[in-house]
Amino acid sequence: MQHAPLNTQNPPLNVPGTIVLDSFTGNSASGTGGGLPHIKGNVVVLIEGDTGGVFSAMGLETMALVHDPDLPPGSGRAWETVLLAGGAGPIPIGTAEALLITVAFAAPAKAGSFTAMAVVVQEGTTGPALFQVPIQATSAVQPGGIQILAQPCQLLANGIFAGKTENLPVLLKSTLPRAVTGVFLLEPSSGDANFASPAIPVEVAAGATVPATLPVTCAVTANPGFNPESDFRFVTPDPQGGAGFSARLTVLANRTVTLTTDLSQSPLLAAGTSTPCKVTIFDSGGLSEIVFQPGPLPAGVTLQMGPVRTVSTSGPLPDDSRVDEMDMVIVLGAQVQPGNLPAFSLNWTVPAADFHLEIDGTVTFNISVAVSAPAGSGLSSTTNYFLEENGNSLLGVSVTVKFGVDLISSANAWSIQLNSYSALGDATGWQQYVVYVNPQSTQLYARIDNWDASGKLVELIRTDTKLANLPGTTVPAGYAITISLNNDTSGNITGANYSVTDNRGQLLGKVTTSIIGQLLRTNGQHATLANLGAIRAFQVNIVADYNFAVAALTSGSGTITYSASNNLSVTNAAPIFIDDPNVTTGESANLTYGLLPLVVNAGVPQTFQATLGVTANERVLDRKLGRHPHGLPAPAFFVTKGKAKATA
Numbered sequence: 001m002q003h004a005p006l007n008t009q010n011p012p013l014n015v016p017g018t019i020v021l022d023s024f025t026g027n028s029a030s031g032t033g034g035g036l037p038h039i040k041g042n043v044v045v046l047i048e049g050d051t052g053g054v055f056s057a058m059g060l061e062t063m064a065l066v067h068d069p070d071l072p073p074g075s076g077r078a079w080e081t082v083l084l085a086g087g088a089g090p091i092p093i094g095t096a097e098a099l100l101i102t103v104a105f106a107a108p109a110k111a112g113s114f115t116a117m118a119v120v121v122q123e124g125t126t127g128p129a130l131f132q133v134p135i136q137a138t139s140a141v142q143p144g145g146i147q148i149l150a151q152p153c154q155l156l157a158n159g160i161f162a163g164k165t166e167n168l169p170v171l172l173k174s175t176l177p178r179a180v181t182g183v184f185l186l187e188p189s190s191g192d193a194n195f196a197s198p199a200i201p202v203e204v205a206a207g208a209t210v211p212a213t214l215p216v217t218c219a220v221t222a223n224p225g226f227n228p229e230s231d232f233r234f235v236t237p238d239p240q241g242g243a244g245f246s247a248r249l250t251v252l253a254n255r256t257v258t259l260t261t262d263l264s265q266s267p268l269l270a271a272g273t274s275t276p277c278k279v280t281i282f283d284s285g286g287l288s289e290i291v292f293q294p295g296p297l298p299a300g301v302t303l304q305m306g307p308v309r310t311v312s313t314s315g316p317l318p319d320d321s322r323v324d325e326m327d328m329v330i331v332l333g334a335q336v337q338p339g340n341l342p343a344f345s346l347n348w349t350v351p352a353a354d355f356h357l358e359i360d361g362t363v364t365f366n367i368s369v370a371v372s373a374p375a376g377s378g379l380s381s382t383t384n385y386f387l388e389e390n391g392n393s394l395l396g397v398s399v400t401v402k403f404g405v406d407l408i409s410s411a412n413a414w415s416i417q418l419n420s421y422s423a424l425g426d427a428t429g430w431q432q433y434v435v436y437v438n439p440q441s442t443q444l445y446a447r448i449d450n451w452d453a454s455g456k457l458v459e460l461i462r463t464d465t466k467l468a469n470l471p472g473t474t475v476p477a478g479y480a481i482t483i484s485l486n487n488d489t490s491g492n493i494t495g496a497n498y499s500v501t502d503n504r505g506q507l508l509g510k511v512t513t514s515i516i517g518q519l520l521r522t523n524g525q526h527a528t529l530a531n532l533g534a535i536r537a538f539q540v541n542i543v544a545d546y547n548f549a550v551a552a553l554t555s556g557s558g559t560i561t562y563s564a565s566n567n568l569s570v571t572n573a574a575p576i577f578i579d580d581p582n583v584t585t586g587e588s589a590n591l592t593y594g595l596l597p598l599v600v601n602a603g604v605p606q607t608f609q610a611t612l613g614v615t616a617n618e619r620v621l622d623r624k625l626g627r628h629p630h631g632l633p634a635p636a637f638f639v640t641k642g643k644a645k646a647t648a
Contacts, residue, residue, distance in 0.1 A: 013063065013079045019103050019118070021137040027107045027145040027175070029137070030058055030245065034100035037093070037131035042123040044089040045101055050116040054106050055135055057088040057118070059156070059247070061100040081226045083353070084250055086156035090123040092351065099131065104245070106147050107139035144175040146204060146234060146243040155216055158357055159250030163220040172202060172234060172243070173209045180204045182236025184212050194222040195230055195249060202234065224253035224355040255356040256284045259348065259363055266366045268595055272334035279363070281308070281324040288353035292326065295345035300333035301367070319354060332369065338598040341367045370595035374572045379593040382585055386537045387600060389566040391423070391577040393491030393534035396565035398484040401542065407475035407556035412549035413439045415632065416542055417585055418483045420493070420535035421578035422453065428460065428533035429453035429579035433483050433496045434632065435467060436545050442470040446498035446511050449632060452522070453579045457630055461518045461527060464635050468500040468509025478503025492532035537575050542608055543587035548631040551589035554612065559605035568600040586631030
């Protein structure tokens with residue numbers, strides 16, 4: 001613990017190591033003392049040993065030796081104020097900084113000598129003492145008077161912004177045997193021209209304590225910084241009623257700090273993964289640096305945070321505006337289950353420094369844990385998630401595939417298949433709703449291809465309808481294809497709507513195809529209500545055109561958006577309640593799908609991406625997983641060499 005006077009420093013500041021108050025007029029006084037405590041952290045001051053209750057802490061000030069940029073080289077260093085704090089603090093202090101303590105003395109009616117100790121401790125504690133300054137005061141018999149007691153407020157504790165007004169609350173405490181009338185104001189001749197106040201009328205009854213609030217306005221033209229002492233006075237004609245006190249006011253500088261992240265604050269993440277995130281901090285300028293502190297984390301989630309680094313600055317000074325970055329990694333344990341995790345916060349604080357107030361904020365993350373990819377195959381072209389709702393009939397199913405990058409196929413074109421599964425015992429077992437294009441063609445077709453529930457998947461219905469013409473064999477970025485299923489009142493699928501829009505949102509083609517009335521391929525009769533069936537689950541596949549073909553995609557990515565009247569749940573395996581859980585599309589492509597959350601609400605997208613390489617042998621994978629691949633038959637009107645001819 002230190003209590004050496006600052007006079008021993010070079011250059012000296014001429015502030016005593018002991019506060020002595022023995023030559024003053026009136027019934028109150030204040031004095032300053034301090035030293036170089038060689039401590040670091042946030043500190044407060046306690047007044048100990050004040051048996052008479054006559055001393056109080058008025059303010060704290062830290063100072064540092066700096067080179068004055070306005071003086072010629074070699075002129076040495078000078079003491080300059082770093083921070084001011086009202087009352088007992090707290091105030092941050094650096095190891096090489098001096099600490100000055102200002103103490104007020106309220107002289108009692110009885111004369112005497114009084115002593116106490118100003119003890120500096122860490123904020124939030126009562127000891128041990130890190131530094132102390134003795135206090136001594138001597139008073140004569142007081143004839144009575146008025147004492148002004150400043151109350152804690154923003155103006156004294158932190159400061160005031162240019163052009164703003166802050167209130168100064170005080171108590172006027174009288175020991176006079178009579179009432180006193182006067183005005184409380186900021187002395188116009190005190191300090192500088194940065195501050196002004198009105199004159200507030202105050203009447204203090206005999207022996208009473210009266211509150212008063214003085215609005216203090218800072219000039220619009222005031223520059224940020226510490227100002228000379230301003231004198232606040234209670235002015236009255238009563239020769240014993242006058243009182244006052246002085247305070248150093250700070251003009252604050254505006255500081256703005258905004259944060260962005262390169263990861264969505266509602267990310268979809270997989271269990272057992274580590275996801276990097278870069279936090280970018282845009283700081284208008286100041287001496288203090290941002291500090292991060294995460295709030296409570298959900299079970300199974302850990303956060304790895306790197307140091308804050310400056311990547312750009314507007315100038316050479318330490319308080320110039322700058323851009324900082326901080327890298328962090330969100331780690332999800334392998335045991336974390338799919339679903340929405342409790343939100344967690346990344347709290348940040350920019351401590352007060354120089355003429356800036358403390359700034360703080362929060363970045364909140366709402367993590368959704370994705371359903372894991374299907375075992376053994378991953379999310380490849382033939383193996384996407386299944387969407388269902390606990391075995392209920394699905395109503396109003398609609399799927400939109402939007403291309404963010406041109407879709408280009410160099411072999412076997414492409415198709416979008418909404419492959420739907422009926423329940424055990426339904427009239428249909430597998431229902432396919434497809435948009436496809438033939439190789440080297442620009443004509444899009446809409447198809448319904450339904451199969452019975454006999455276990456052999458005998459084809460019931462096949463319809464091909466012209467949908468729209470593309471501008472070329474490439475599907476341009478911005479194009480979207482939608483397949484929407486229609487239901488009757490029993491939940492059966494009665495047909496489908498197909499539409500195509502271009503990259504300007506213009507409709508290129510739209511068709512509606514119904515099942516009833518279509519020719520049954522089993523007996524030549526027309527389909528009736530008996531040939532309809534509900535669907536209990538579905539899967540979307542972006543693959544080759546037909547006949548077990550493998551598409552060779554050289555470009556393509558985008559999103560698949562799902563919606564339904566049901567709450568669609570996502571599963572990575574075929575549900576047990578569908579007719580044939582092992583049937584899958586026979587076509588494939590070099591394409592993968594993105595993750596999905598446990599529940600898909602309207603508008604939640606799934607990404608897809610062409611993988612520029614050779615497609616894995618899906619047939620080997622089908623045998624390994626026990627799947628029954630089923631090829632989409634080629635259209636009767638398009639037969640090419642190497643393709644099996646479709647039956648009529």
